Amino acid sequence: MTTFTLYELNSLVRQAIENAMDQEYWVEAELSECRESRGHCYMELIQKDERSNTPVARASAKCWKNTWGMLQPHFERITGQPLHAGLKVRLKVYAQFHEAFGFSWIVTDIDPTYTLGDMAQRRQEIIRKLKEEGIFDLQKELTLSPFALNIAVISSETAAGYGDFVNQLADTPFAFRTQLFPAIMQGEQVEQSIITALNAIYQQQNELFALPFDCVVIIRGGGATADLSGFDTLTLAENVANFPLPIITGIGHDRDESVLDMVSHTRVKTPTAAAQFLISNTEKTQHHIEQYEERIAHFVKNKIEVEQLRLANLSERIPPLFSLTRAKQETLLERHLQAILSHLQRRFEKEEHRLDLLEQKVTALDPTLLLKRGYSMTLHKGKLLRDPSQVKSNDELVTRLEKGTIISIVK
Structure with a gap:
């Protein structure tokens, strides 16, 4: 039996593949990995069983720089996203076997419409599930x-x-x-x-x-x-x-x-x-408040005018003997007016006081005040650290001071 060197045996494999598979093929697969290096694109293709989601086929694929430079922008322009793991793709490939690097599929074309169709199908499935769960419009x-x-x-x-x-x-x-x-x-x-x-x-x-x-x-x-x-x-x-x-x-x-x-x-x-x-949204709220203020002022003004007109009509019918009653009514009206205005003034002052208290509360809770007093805060993974048992060796701690931060590593 003849014994071959590995290179000789691999050369026979290469010749067999070149002779038996001398054309290009369209293949559908899912990307399990996709990365660029020196302008070339290296992909790992996978096919999964539809029922168990278990991989039933794997292969490596490469798209050389000259081809990738044309296919990449076209694919991203059509689909709105770059190639990445998890996408389903339709590739035109031909077989290549190299004595030193083994077998791979060489990509010469990518069909972006196939990926678009799969993306749309997955989005519709997500929407269907959300509506089925009754949370789509929550x-x-x-x-x-x-x-x-x-x-x-x-x-x-x-x-x-x-x-x-x-x-x-x-x-x-x-x-x-x-x-x-x-x-x-x-x-x-x-x-x-x-x-x-x-x-x-x-x-x-x-x-x-x-x-x-x-x-x-x-x-x-x-x-x-x-x-x-x-x-x-x-x-x-x-x-x-x-x-x-x-x-x-x-x-x-x-x-x-x-x-x-x-x-x-x-x-x-x-x-x-x-x-x-x-x-x-805030401007609309401000506009409503201003409208209410105008309506209140308009209401008060109309009320005063109506009462003044009523008093004028009464004064024409009441004999001079009852002029004192008229004076009392005017005084009473004036008191009502003053009471309304006083009530509105107290209400505005109360609301202004409440806003001042809220502002003081917000200011008091400002952590920068503590920092200015010489205190510091230590953060662990973006959260305030209160218990040293929460950290372990090699964890990164960020200490905030008044004039900057210190980053330290736990030994």
């Missing part, structure tokens, strides 16, 4: 407070859209207060990152001395990627639909609504549009 049933000034924001801290949102709210006469709950807004970690932020908001909302939030704003802006797949997941949609506060989304895209947009209380296109929505 957020729409919530009422946004007319005094929605305390805003919880879920966004990337470095996103340009977040800065635009905060600056636009600050450039108003209204006392908006925002608190950022940082989250990853693109890629595979979007779902869990936003859910973690929602849980943190819910926990703070139920703390004894915390100032309650009026609503939650989820915004995403800036960046070159068009990846929005993380906003089309069942788990994230369920968390948003069941959240007890109105959620406003301003994810910053012009294509069809994501599932997250559909289940939220209000959907706007951009972070700046979200800010404008909140500003308009």
Whole structure:
């Protein structure tokens, strides 16, 4: 029996594959991995059993730089997102076996319409499940407070859209207060990152001395990627639909609504549009208050005019003998008028005093005051550290001081 070197045997395999599979094929598969290196795209393909979800086939695929440079922008333009793990794709490939690197499929074309169809099917399935669970419209049933000034924001801290949102709210006469709950807004970690932020908001909302939030704003802006797949997941949609506060989304895209947009209380296109929505809500409230003030003043003025006219008519019919009675009635009317005005004045002063107390309470709860007095706060995983048993070796601690922060590692 002839003995071959490994290279010789691999050469025979290569020749056999080249002779038997000398054409291109369209193949449907799911991406279990997708990465770029030096301009080339390397993929891991997988096929799962439809009933058990168990992998029944695997293969490696490569798309060389020259081809990938044309296919990538076309795919992202059509589908609105880049290739990533979990997508179902239809690829045109040919077989290649290399003596040193083994077998792989070489990609020459990608059909974005196939992926679009699969994405649409999955989105419709998510929507169907949400409606079946009876939670699809839960957020729409919530009422946004007319005094929605305390805003919880879920966004990337470095996103340009977040800065635009905060600056636009600050450039108003209204006392908006925002608190950022940082989250990853693109890629595979979007779902869990936003859910973690929602849980943190819910926990703070139920703390004894915390100032309650009026609503939650989820915004995403800036960046070159068009990846929005993380906003089309069942788990994230369920968390948003069941959240007890109105959620406003301003994810910053012009294509069809994501599932997250559909289940939220209000959907706007951009972070700046979200800010404008909140500003308009407050302006509308201010307008109503001004209208009520005008109506009260108008009512009081009409009441005075009616009473004066009534007294004038009575004075014409009452003999001069009863002029004293007229004087008493005028005095009584004046007292009524003074009582009304006094009541309104006390009511306004009471409301102003209540607002001052609220402002003092908010100021007293400001942690920066403690920092200025020489105290410090140590954070562990973004939360205030109260018990040393909560940390372990190599954990990172962040100590906030008046004039900066110190990062330390637990030994």
